[in-house]
Amino acid sequence: MELIKLKWKVFCAKNIYGAKNGDNDTELVMRYYKGRKTFNELNRCKFYQIEVNIVERKLPILNLLMNLKSLGEARVNESVLDVTSDFRRLQLSLVHEFSTTAGYVRDGTFLSNGEFIFSTRKSGRWESSNDKCFVYSSNWECTKEIESLSAPFGIFQKGNEVLIGCTGSKVIEVKSLCTYNKIKTIRVSRAIFGIAFLKSYFFEACDDRIVKVDLSGVKVRDVNTGTSVKHITATNDHIVFGNRKTNLVTCMDSMGRNIWSYSSVSLKSPCGIDKDADNNIYVAGKESDNVHVLSCHGELIRIFEDIPRPDFMKIDKGRKFCCVSSNRKYLRVFEFK
Template identity: 30%
Template sequence: MLTFPIFISENMASASSISNDVTVCSICFEKFRTPRILPCTHVFCHGCISSYIVTSCQSKVAPVGFSCPLCRKFVPSASAENNPEKWTDSLPECKILDKLNKQETNLCAACLRENEEEEATDICITCEESICGNCAKYHKRSLASKNHVIVSLTEPSAVLKAVICASLKNESCPVHPDKDIEIHCNDHMTVCCSLCVSTDHRKCADVMTIQSMAEKTKSEGNVKKLLRKMSNFEQELLLIKKKQEDNITALDTASDDIRSETCQLRKEINEHLDKLERKHLNEIAELTKGGRDVLSSTIDSLRDRIQFSRHCIESMQDIEGKSDACFLKDYHRVRESFEMLEGRTRNLEYHELKLKSRISKELRQIKNLKKFSENQVTHSKMNFVTRKSVDEVGFTMLCELNYPDYNICSGTFLSDDKIVLANFNSQKEGLLFATLKQNTWGIEKKIESSDFIFDVLPFGKYLYVTDRTTKSIIVLSNDTFTTCKELKIQDGLTPYGMSQRGKFLYVACRIAILKLDFEGEVIHKYPLEKPCFYMTVTKEGHIVYTYTDTHEVTCIDDIGGSLWKYTSSQLKSPHSVDRDSLDNLYVSGFTSNNVHILSCSGSLIRVIEDIPCPAFMKVNQQGTLCCVCSNWKNIRVYELK
């Protein structure tokens, strides 16, 4: 539905007076000056929309478009120019509106040519002029003008709608606007008029009429091919966008972890310093107390001797007035007492105590710290490279691995240089890890298991493994490969192939497909008509699985409703069905010796022939490598170019 591009503000009294004026720009609220039309049909002055585009693109890296100021709908750049200042020049010009805007009077243009003045009541979009009621009536009666578009001026929105439709419905030549498009030049892949053919394209050998070229383009499926290419391009952009969003989450998580670690370290340092301070002060208090006790004991001893000495002095002073006998008796008594005091004092020790504290060197260095830690963000830049469509890509074999004693049912890429393979053989190792080293793939690690392992699925920090022996899903750490937990399958069902989408696991259990949470609880059960061992889930949540016995590939929605089925005389005994990051499906025809590549809607894109007994085909996240297992024992790794 076309909208009328006039912004009405409750706080702007003038807005109501211009809301019915189709010649007013909704950015500057003035008469249009060289009006330009956006794909969303909103119209703005050339200068207004140009300024808006430049401003809105300032913060973007390599901008390719902008949002409409009114409806916020995205408007792709219509120009090959990387300079947003020139994008407005490529927008369609609303010449009719510009002509109306420059009209000085509201009089009938046809009558004015006859020197008559009649007020205009309508507008002929085709003639691009205002007309009165009589002229409009005769306009419709004339064979030459009966098909012209005439709109009443009393309906501003209808006028604007008609003006915009007429401006956008443009079949004129890009070089010669007054000429209609008639020819398509295949040499330059462009449309042109008859004048162009006689001038700029006169030496071109391959030209066709527009009708012939349009019919050829439709019949050759070029539209579908281009749509698929654009869809794949969009999926690649979505993948990179998801990585960037995940990177933001990882940055925020790392920031939170560092903040938490910093606060915890500060807390531990504070607690440790508080503990050291208490211990330090306690030691000081104990040393001070010990020193005080020693000095106080000495002071007490000296105090007693001072009093003893003073007593001797007083006694000696008292004997002077006594008789000679008493004098000598007291003299010798005082002398003997003093000599005894001297004897006991001669070996008396007194002390000089000094309390010192040497702050540890490490503690003093804390004050010299300039940073709590060294912080940095490692920044790697990667160029966006559009991968080829699967119907064009070539397969170059890098290596071939043969394991005659194994029975490899499934596998997947852990990274671009590592593959994990599931061995369905109770007498041998359960999981095999192949790694690329110096352009050669080889088994790096083997995980022993006496159980029948059918499929392996990496997710997050874990590997999910379907174990037919225990009828459960074993969850392993992808670092140590130790068992973290075991998810028992309910109702005694046996798990085979797996897929993952969001927070759910999907497991093929022969007679049913189970949708589980990561604790093993059944969210939904999809009963099956025939035995099924392999399945996958698309980005839309559609479940795709194979019936080997009836040579079918079936797709159902999240509630079990049938969406599509794929059969082909070239597809026999389909086994594994896998998907790449662009949601292309790879169906292994075990007895037809080929792999059918389907779109997520079930249409055939390509058949890769001459692959002997393919059990499964896996493509890495980047779409640069694929791994094909033939006859359960042979692994081929291909580079996709």
Template identity: 25%
Template sequence: MTKNTESLNDKLQLVRFCITGLEKFKRLSDEEVVMEFRNCHQKLQHVKNSVIESVCMNMEALVCDELRTLKTVSKFAFLNLIEKVESSYKKVKFDLKKLELSHEVTVQDAGIRGMIFLSSESVLLASRTGPKRILVYSVKELKFEHEVQTGDFIPFDVRLIGKLLYVSSEFSDVIQVLRIDDNYSEVFSFSVGKQCFGMDVYDDHIYIACLSAIIKVDMKGNRIGEYPTSGDAKYVVVKKNGHIVYSSQSNNTVTAISVQGDEVWSYSSPNLKYPYGLEKDSSDNIYVTGAHSNDVHILSIDGNLLRRFINLTNPVLFRLNEEQNIVFVCCEGNNIKIFDVNS
């Protein structure tokens, strides 16, 4: 049926062509008709005298041996789904003039250098003096909840990725990884090869301050990169643009470097002495504790001083909880001051 229809269409096209040709000839004079006929005759003769040759093309595909081995591969990769939840809290513009001291608590023989918020209800402290342990307190009233003994491992800083708690120690080159939903049992550990101090997490990678370098590892402890520092870096934060910021006590500076390791900016001030703990907020402002200048310097994303929080005694740690609108400042390693942020 299809072939018959196509044949009929071809015939109709030929009839229309002939009708169009006849209509055209009606409008031509006798001389023009003769000339048109002669041209058509010459073209037809040219076609008849042309030699038409048939050409046969053979194509062959050669498969390399490496491609053949793929037939024996059962799996190319194992895919792991990592759930990453971004907080949707309202961004708060922190103004230290509006900070109000809520209360303070002294944790005896703690030597706190690391602190994270486990949730909106709990905060975790790393105690490096006295009994070596990790302490869990309530956020609002800072009441003791429970502790986890770490044995001979002296914790310095702590960071959380999902349910995995990464713990560093200044007296070891090893990072311990604990599971918080399994009674803080050790899952695994890995060696960095250098003393480990402060840490930060960005894009599911851990950045570890190791005095002469910042070392970047993945969640399993595999080394991704190493960034030399210009001083004894003990704390590090990573901004949204990937810039790495670290504090150096030996030269009283705070330095930002790019992902290539090039210096982006450096901050120093006569008012900043022994810069220690670092923190960042959702606007990528940097908070620097001046342990010997008894203050906190707030730097913009470009490393410019925005303001200072003064009249603190030997502050070593500064932590923000923007969801709860509170600030924790750890002074002298044992005294924790909690401030309310009035937005």
């Protein structure tokens, strides 16, 4: 409303000024009195004079840009990221299969040099030292046999060392990744099966408990788990293991506190356990003929079905291949597609 009155006031002023410059005296008088009447009415309104000053202010960086005389040469860096397909849609494509007659397969793992190593055990007394581990190249040719082991089971790589947990002799044999020659032997207090490493400590699966030991083999603590706990793995933050009798997969922290548990009617006798670079967890259902893939939070991602009696599914570092052991004898290599 105030804006409309202001426009009328301007109109009156222009009207009087136009009449002043005209040639008709009668028109001048009429415009003058009409304009003055309107002006007096508008003058009763309260108008305020507002002065607005607009100042241009430049940021310092703009001043620098405005003062540039020339630009240096531009250098372009290119990089390629490995974009993984939706994991739920990946399929397994068989690329190689073989079997072993040296004994039944117990556990295995991919190494950072691209090789795959697995442990075997012959029937007989655990105390004997006539069992072996076998090393296969990326072309799946046997390149090395590690002998004189007593019931080897869990295998774990730590830097340039390969650690083999031996159930019969209650030791961890430490081998060189380059030559597989023995570096040292770490003695432990109990028969050891699977082995994992987290936050500068070893975690040993010892059938009815998980034992936490330091790098010299001294026990720090143990956690009762119930019998039939032999396979174990470590994510970035936690320890994950399966119990073949209760069909339960459990995650705990380094202090032995439970974080989550997973069970399913379609998972029976959880056996080998592994994790990939994204901390997804692979649980082999020995008696359900499948492999359950879980997130690091214990949520089911997918199930690989129709895998006969899997002992384990081990994943390479790039999650391009996996090795599945079945019936403790047959090993099949699959490519993720």
